[in-house]
Amino acid sequence: MKRDIIVNKFVIKFANVNGTGSASANKLFSRSVFRMGVPISPKNIFPSNIQGLPTWYEVRINDTGFLGRRGGIDVMVGMNPQSMARDIQEVEKGGYFVYDSTKPIDPSLLRDDIDFIGVPLTEKCREMYEDPRQLQLFRNVMYVGVLTALFDMELEVVKQLISEQFKGREKIVAPNFLAVETGYEMAKKLHACPIAYRVERRDNVGEKILIDGNEACGLGAVYGGATVSAWYPITPSTSVIDNFARYCRKYRIDAETGQKNYAIVQAEDELAAIGMVIGASWNGARAFTATSGPGLSLMNEFLGLAYFAEIPAVLVDVQRAGPSTGMPTRTQQSDVLSAAYASHGDTKHICLYPSTPKECFEYTALAFNLAERFQTPVIVMSDLDLGMNDNMSEPFTWDDAKLYDRGKVFKEEDLENMEERFGRYLDVDGDGIPYRTYPGTHPTKGAFFTRGTSKDEYAIYTENGEKYIENMKRLEKKWKTASHHVPKPVIRKTDKPCTVGVVHFGTSEASTLEALHHLNGMHGISLDSMGIQSFPFADEVGQFIEDHEYVFVVEQNRDAQMRSLLINEYEFDPECLVPILHYDGSPITARFIRHEIRDWILQTTTSPRRRSRFY
Amino acid sequence: MKRDIIVNKFVIKFANVNGTGSASANKLFSRSVFRMGVPISPKNIFPSNIQGLPTWYEVRINDTGFLGRRGGIDVMVGMNPQSMARDIQEVEKGGYFVYDSTKPIDPSLLRDDIDFIGVPLTEKCREMYEDPRQLQLFRNVMYVGVLTALFDMELEVVKQLISEQFKGREKIVAPNFLAVETGYEMAKKLHACPIAYRVERRDNVGEKILIDGNEACGLGAVYGGATVSAWYPITPSTSVIDNFARYCRKYRIDAETGQKNYAIVQAEDELAAIGMVIGASWNGARAFTATSGPGLSLMNEFLGLAYFAEIPAVLVDVQRAGPSTGMPTRTQQSDVLSAAYASHGDTKHICLYPSTPKECFEYTALAFNLAERFQTPVIVMSDLDLGMNDNMSEPFTWDDAKLYDRGKVFKEEDLENMEERFGRYLDVDGDGIPYRTYPGTHPTKGAFFTRGTSKDEYAIYTENGEKYIENMKRLEKKWKTASHHVPKPVIRKTDKPCTVGVVHFGTSEASTLEALHHLNGMHGISLDSMGIQSFPFADEVGQFIEDHEYVFVVEQNRDAQMRSLLINEYEFDPECLVPILHYDGSPITARFIRHEIRDWILQTTTSPRRRSRFY
Amino acid sequence: MSYKIPAFRHPNLPRNELGHTTKDYEGAVSTLCAGCGHDSISAAIIEACFQKNVPPHRVAKLSGIGCSSKTPTYFLGHSHGFNSVHGRMPSVATGANMANRELLYIGVSGDGDTASIGMGQFVHAVRRNVNMVYICENNGVYGLTKGQDSATTDLGSISKKGEPNALEPIDLCSIALQLGATFVANSFSGDKTQLVPIIKAAMAHRGFAFINVISPCVTFNNTPGSTKAYDYIRQHMASTNTVDYVPPADEITAEFPEGTDELVTMHDGSVINLHKLEKKHDIHSRSSAISLIQEYRAEDKVVTGILFIDEETQDIHETMNTTDRPLRDLGTKELCPGGAELDAINDLHR
Amino acid sequence: MSYKIPAFRHPNLPRNELGHTTKDYEGAVSTLCAGCGHDSISAAIIEACFQKNVPPHRVAKLSGIGCSSKTPTYFLGHSHGFNSVHGRMPSVATGANMANRELLYIGVSGDGDTASIGMGQFVHAVRRNVNMVYICENNGVYGLTKGQDSATTDLGSISKKGEPNALEPIDLCSIALQLGATFVANSFSGDKTQLVPIIKAAMAHRGFAFINVISPCVTFNNTPGSTKAYDYIRQHMASTNTVDYVPPADEITAEFPEGTDELVTMHDGSVINLHKLEKKHDIHSRSSAISLIQEYRAEDKVVTGILFIDEETQDIHETMNTTDRPLRDLGTKELCPGGAELDAINDLHR
Numbered sequence A, B: 001m002k003r004d005i006i007v008n009k010f011v012i013k014f015a016n017v018n019g020t021g022s023a024s025a026n027k028l029f030s031r032s033v034f035r036m037g038v039p040i041s042p043k044n045i046f047p048s049n050i051q052g053l054p055t056w057y058e059v060r061i062n063d064t065g066f067l068g069r070r071g072g073i074d075v076m077v078g079m080n081p082q083s084m085a086r087d088i089q090e091v092e093k094g095g096y097f098v099y100d101s102t103k104p105i106d107p108s109l110l111r112d113d114i115d116f117i118g119v120p121l122t123e124k125c126r127e128m129y130e131d132p133r134q135l136q137l138f139r140n141v142m143y144v145g146v147l148t149a150l151f152d153m154e155l156e157v158v159k160q161l162i163s164e165q166f167k168g169r170e171k172i173v174a175p176n177f178l179a180v181e182t183g184y185e186m187a188k189k190l191h192a193c194p195i196a197y198r199v200e201r202r203d204n205v206g207e208k209i210l211i212d213g214n215e216a217c218g219l220g221a222v223y224g225g226a227t228v229s230a231w232y233p234i235t236p237s238t239s240v241i242d243n244f245a246r247y248c249r250k251y252r253i254d255a256e257t258g259q260k261n262y263a264i265v266q267a268e269d270e271l272a273a274i275g276m277v278i279g280a281s282w283n284g285a286r287a288f289t290a291t292s293g294p295g296l297s298l299m300n301e302f303l304g305l306a307y308f309a310e311i312p313a314v315l316v317d318v319q320r321a322g323p324s325t326g327m328p329t330r331t332q333q334s335d336v337l338s339a340a341y342a343s344h345g346d347t348k349h350i351c352l353y354p355s356t357p358k359e360c361f362e363y364t365a366l367a368f369n370l371a372e373r374f375q376t377p378v379i380v381m382s383d384l385d386l387g388m389n390d391n392m393s394e395p396f397t398w399d400d401a402k403l404y405d406r407g408k409v410f411k412e413e414d415l416e417n418m419e420e421r422f423g424r425y426l427d428v429d430g431d432g433i434p435y436r437t438y439p440g441t442h443p444t445k446g447a448f449f450t451r452g453t454s455k456d457e458y459a460i461y462t463e464n465g466e467k468y469i470e471n472m473k474r475l476e477k478k479w480k481t482a483s484h485h486v487p488k489p490v491i492r493k494t495d496k497p498c499t500v501g502v503v504h505f506g507t508s509e510a511s512t513l514e515a516l517h518h519l520n521g522m523h524g525i526s527l528d529s530m531g532i533q534s535f536p537f538a539d540e541v542g543q544f545i546e547d548h549e550y551v552f553v554v555e556q557n558r559d560a561q562m563r564s565l566l567i568n569e570y571e572f573d574p575e576c577l578v579p580i581l582h583y584d585g586s587p588i589t590a591r592f593i594r595h596e597i598r599d600w601i602l603q604t605t606t607s608p609r610r611r612s613r614f615y
Numbered sequence C, D: 001m002s003y004k005i006p007a008f009r010h011p012n013l014p015r016n017e018l019g020h021t022t023k024d025y026e027g028a029v030s031t032l033c034a035g036c037g038h039d040s041i042s043a044a045i046i047e048a049c050f051q052k053n054v055p056p057h058r059v060a061k062l063s064g065i066g067c068s069s070k071t072p073t074y075f076l077g078h079s080h081g082f083n084s085v086h087g088r089m090p091s092v093a094t095g096a097n098m099a100n101r102e103l104l105y106i107g108v109s110g111d112g113d114t115a116s117i118g119m120g121q122f123v124h125a126v127r128r129n130v131n132m133v134y135i136c137e138n139n140g141v142y143g144l145t146k147g148q149d150s151a152t153t154d155l156g157s158i159s160k161k162g163e164p165n166a167l168e169p170i171d172l173c174s175i176a177l178q179l180g181a182t183f184v185a186n187s188f189s190g191d192k193t194q195l196v197p198i199i200k201a202a203m204a205h206r207g208f209a210f211i212n213v214i215s216p217c218v219t220f221n222n223t224p225g226s227t228k229a230y231d232y233i234r235q236h237m238a239s240t241n242t243v244d245y246v247p248p249a250d251e252i253t254a255e256f257p258e259g260t261d262e263l264v265t266m267h268d269g270s271v272i273n274l275h276k277l278e279k280k281h282d283i284h285s286r287s288s289a290i291s292l293i294q295e296y297r298a299e300d301k302v303v304t305g306i307l308f309i310d311e312e313t314q315d316i317h318e319t320m321n322t323t324d325r326p327l328r329d330l331g332t333k334e335l336c337p338g339g340a341e342l343d344a345i346n347d348l349h350r
């Protein structure tokens, strides 16, 4: 097959069996590319199981820095006989299929529009290792060596990474070196290296870092000053807490006493987890939990309490594919509505929508400020794609001059000097935000009774309708105030005057921007874009939409949930908000967005705008 | 004071202390009026407590049959010293304040624009009874006698009701007669009877019955064939189950064996209650639960399971004022959104909105047909006002020819004769509704595994994106099918061509219709109206709204939740949907609706339609 | 309708070491039914706090939902209180305790709140040995929702013997003991001489102190075959189908010597047989505490007193080795690793 | 990836009274880790159903969420199954049982599913004496979410002795006994000779039959001070911070005579000391069952066998006096009082 040489612009996918230790090998590969200065975006596609089922790792290598999923596979590393048939099918015409040739491929699976590269990995490992566990682990490292040769990558970079990885455990380094070198040599010997796809050193990642969103959230909670965390394990949120714990062990253990400046409680379930967060927050600590859809559902009652009794609470929702248990190891943005309006009665919760690890870090830290300032739950809406995959990100930054905003809290002195009666729910400043006190502050002043029932300004129980309405209206006012303090949307304008816009949020960002890059200029149109960062919506959100004749709303759920939020909160004609929906559990691709928008534009020039698919 | 005589058109309110047995006396009064052929609508206003706090009972007596709350009190029966000051204030100019004159009223409370009618009830009772408990009970019965004289009602009717009430316990009848007669005589002796407000016999209630919505729901569940009920006590839903149990004891105990043809389980909480309902429904029984807001919140996770795994479940949500514990003994329609979209992920649930006891009865019975036909949760959205107050209602009817619609279930014979492979989630009929089988049906065919995770048509677990999408789209199709089978809206057109409409649902109906009665013809406008009966919306709902330039959406919550549902599901310009919101916990009044609509109409003739209050 | 007691102080009231009178430990006027056992428990808490010289504002009161859970409004008006959601007080209390280990946490719950909806959280609060006093005001009924059966023992067990066998009641003390609770006591609301010292001991205990208090419900603890003569009223109410009458009633008191039995008659005439443990009872054997309960139950008796204490216990903070300072008092400085560290962290991800 | 075993039947397999072979009781191929104790339990369930001549389609299998809760897919392929939500299987099973009292209900759960999130429902299912077999596949860890601690006993308790004192584990058998469970057994996944008869006895029991089965998790039951020599691999994994390697492992079996002790070595080298009860053990004393567990625990032993049976018990249908027919089979005729009655009801409301 004759091919063009393609440098730093292809998609490679690894097909493995889970539980075989492939993940660390695959990560070694992608980090090596990254170290060579080439942008990457890896995606794990794993089953809801521990051992023995197919699992994939897809890495997009892209010089120009497009980081969404592209769609299509150029090189497949097919290490799993179970899934081999479809893995072979998935390779794009002109691509490669790299495999373990210890066992020959079933001839019926062969295609002649792609190249097959066989390396007898198992055979080789059998020669080298006796322990079957070592065999399995090093076979993985070996194929990294193979790829290093095939793509003409720098072997030294791979070895450097191995050394760093096993720092302090030097005796592990040598055998790993050996495995990677063996693979490298085998490839060189058996095949013409390099192949048409290549990785060349660049300087295109700059200061960027490679980190997953959950680690960023966990770190954000440390920087944000969380001292209490209560949680219940659930994929894909568990590693938020794992990382919080890890960084706490590093930064929050008193050197002298060995005591912890934090408390992490593994709760008995999600109801208890959010209950603990609310109890701790009520008592003046910064507290948070992390969960996913089913946990969010279980937290409904407590979230309503926190809204109505005005107690801060931070919750990281790492969304996965619903409804119900759904696809626990697949991604979606389908908790948008249930998070925003969680609980019975009239309730609304502040939500933040990070798109990158940097935003995960910053918004998690910010969530504590917002929660304490507005005395209400704040939900950081991450998802599996962002949370569990390494994402390239701007490095994290922190302004040491800034202190935490602990919100309106009367301290002992304040109470001491106070002449008037303390009113827990009095709107003293006209912004809807009342003052609170921590338990135990002052011997005689400032104590109040917190409850989920209706109360007057002095926190006294009442069933009086006017008092109730007054309080509910104040909560609305507080909500309005919050809309001026949450992160503003990121608006990207084209240089031409522009009547059509695209709205995205969270992990749809990268693919949307890439799609726009291709679309702008096509079909004689150009598209502005806006990344929504928070709910309540900042004024700019409404303005952007009003400024455009119509906007596409890109999201990863079936029911166009963000679009619903937008039309609920504003007075837009829903016809102007065109849903672009991707919800099969895989991260949305630039291709999908581009095609959907293009089709819609082509179609609307001939058909009426109101289309039945909107129902 | 000189007054016009007003017959059968006034509002009387009783101010009592709870736990004193006033409820049965007050009920005796209102039933007597009803028996005289005069329409009434009584409302309980009670605290969330058992004994010693103020409680009120407000009865609107209205010849022409307007049954919503009117607003304003003409006659107050002030039996509670605790609340007397504000009770006196509440009486409309020209009204009456009837009280126990054993203790004189604090002169500072007196008003000269109303009449005070004192009767020394306690003094009299002290003469008559030794047991303090009897004293307390009969004092209540006595004031019913007083009112009978004041309003010139038929004493015989009151006595007839007492006889019926205590049938089988004859020795209780005489003392009750004595008490009511004593009151009657005292009033005659001490005051000029009748007063300006009077009750005269009419024939204006026809076949109508007086019943509360919870009894109607409980009875509906019996008629609907529910055999399993699992529940957890919560105000105001508890009496749904109490009544279900009562009617089951009457109609569902096998005469021969004494065994029950039903099972009622008091669960340990609402999560367990809905879990039991789902387990029973999965296993082929008609099962239901009843709850209120906090319970609904706790059921979120399970409701998503039932939606996604396609298991019937019937839930009666008797709404109360939220958020959180809110005002547990006050009414609201504020679970509209949380019920419709309960649970994380993309979910939607069938909701029915009864406005009258008859609809409570019919919709609860219907809910089982719908739940089994569509294999999904069905939520009957009642509220405290409807559920816990006696409401005048058309009598209930039942068509004995109709059998229950048990939906698509393959029986043993079906499976036996089946050639193809049984596919639990196959869309055999093209309506999105698959066939199910009950456990234990056939030795070798038709068994399947139910799960909340994604699966293919054969109920086999899959993480395949296309299979997932296929299934989610089928669920959407099923939803669309359901929209053709749920109750259609009740549309009331004026005889003139009409550009403005009013939308209401549930307990806002009576007051809305009364308001329209007054508004139509005023200001040169006339208004059509539509009562929404169900979600998904029948096609007629959208049509009605499209046919009008704008419509008012009347509801009893802060956040205009039904309006949100409408704009979410359709493509209406939100500007055309004008919210009319009443949410102080009391039932919405005709007065309120009339004024709000009138003000809006006056205002929009001078100001632009888009108004900031919409945000 | 919850308002503060007027500030008037009787000059001759006895004062404790902090100079407080019992008035300083009172709360708003109770809105419970006259004679409700829960009010007696509130009074005992007030007395115990007074006697133990607890600074009122250093207490945090937490509860779930129910008549019992309302009571924190009626004691310790200078303390912060939190009436949370039904059955979930243990988690809220655990969280609160995490935030500040220095306050005294008093949790109040009911038998519905603890043994039904709250069972899971109760079990795990016991297991974690959260440092708090947990009082279950056990009336064997759902008071606030008007009289449904609860999962705990029937108060008037003796007079109900003839009834068809329903479900076995849950004995919360036995469960707590089985779960490794480090302080378990049983008492009766009307027995102030026993209850006050128990509450004081519980407050002194470092760890989870569980007190089950039998607390008669005036209104809904009605045995069908009641011996009391208010049948007339009952019939009246049954006929009208509107249960809103609460007969006037007095608190049931039962103060009797240690080591003796006492037959206590409930509001509806049913009888409960209490046995009060003697001081010399060995409170350090978990297994004998469990058997003790069983033995007395076999005789239709309810044993009261402190059943078990483990003084050698670690509370959750010790287990976790958290700092001695309240976590909520740590500031930006102590908590935030700062910008320079962040640069180092960035570097690890390149 | 769950598919049915091919229909091929070996002609010489033994058949039970219904003419079925064990193949007729199998399910889809397991997707658990090789050597997982849960698979051994599935095999025991298959064997027990075969031996007891259970018609496969007259069983309903229910579970929560977890590796353990996945197993109902791997046995009894001709039965309906319901993999519900985490920790809530007891309520779903209770409801199912209400609808049709004639099926055999087998509930499968894990220690996380039962003792943490499911504790409340577990307690109340025991209390109601729902007629079902409840198997807790207890591996002392959260398998499916990758290795968090659970609330139950540590498997390798002996080798972990040196560790700092964490929270007390919950002993599910003791709790069940305390709550009045009418059948309580403890067993080990690898002891088929004991487990199969226990499951058969549980299926024969009328009421709630609880079986706690210790079931080693190959992958996450890793004692830090493991004696097994795969340190190298462990270090490798620790360094790469990606825990996706599951070493190949075999099922742990432990078949040993009644009345004896057996030291069983777990996958990571930790050791558990099982004591198997003799047949002659008195299974009718609840209190001695409770003490037995405690006594052996004091010696660091885990007692296995049927601990307690109460044969005189009433299941929930008997307590409630529901009809003998499955409720789900009643039709419009039996259930609907009809139009004429409705007129009479209307009349009562005029």
Ligand SMILES: Cc1ncc(C[n+]2csc(CCOP(=O)(O)OP(=O)(O)O)c2C)c(N)n1
Residues within 6 Å of the ligand: B232, B233, B234, B235, B270, B294, B295, B298, B325, C065, C066, C067, C068, C069, C085, C086, C109, C110, C111, C112, C113, C114, C137, C139, C141, C142, C143, C144, C145, C150
């Ligand atoms: C989630 C939820 N379910 C139900 C209720 C209704 N409810 C309020 S109090 C209560 C029972 C209280 O019983 P208990 O705890 O024994 O307290 P008591 O009133 O007897 O003191 C119930 C069921 C509620 N508030 N929240």
Ligand SMILES: Cc1ncc(C[n+]2csc(CCOP(=O)(O)OP(=O)(O)O)c2C)c(N)n1
Residues within 6 Å of the ligand: A232, A233, A234, A235, A270, A294, A295, A298, A325, D065, D066, D067, D068, D069, D085, D086, D109, D110, D111, D112, D113, D114, D137, D139, D141, D142, D143, D144, D145, D150
């Ligand atoms: C509401 C909810 N919370 C959390 C989870 C995540 N989750 C799945 S299985 C599991 C624990 C399972 O542990 P266990 O019951 O012991 O089963 P094992 O895997 O050990 O057999 C958890 C926490 C979930 N599915 N649902």
Ligand code: SF4
Residues within 6 Å of the ligand: B050, B051, C031, C032, C033, C035, C036, C037, C038, C067, C068, C139, C143, C144, C216, C217, C218, C219, C220
């Ligand atoms: S109902 Fe019972 S528990 Fe509630 S306040 Fe009255 S007496 Fe007390």
Ligand code: SF4
Residues within 6 Å of the ligand: A050, A051, D031, D032, D033, D035, D036, D037, D038, D067, D068, D139, D143, D144, D216, D217, D218, D219, D220
């Ligand atoms: S992780 Fe553990 S419990 Fe889960 S399948 Fe593997 S060995 Fe079994």
Ligand SMILES: [Mg+2]
Residues within 6 Å of the ligand: C066, C110, C111, C112, C137, C138, C139, C140, C141, C142, C143, C150
């Ligand atoms: Mg109670």
Ligand SMILES: [Mg+2]
Residues within 6 Å of the ligand: D066, D110, D111, D112, D137, D138, D139, D140, D141, D142, D143, D150
């Ligand atoms: Mg486990």
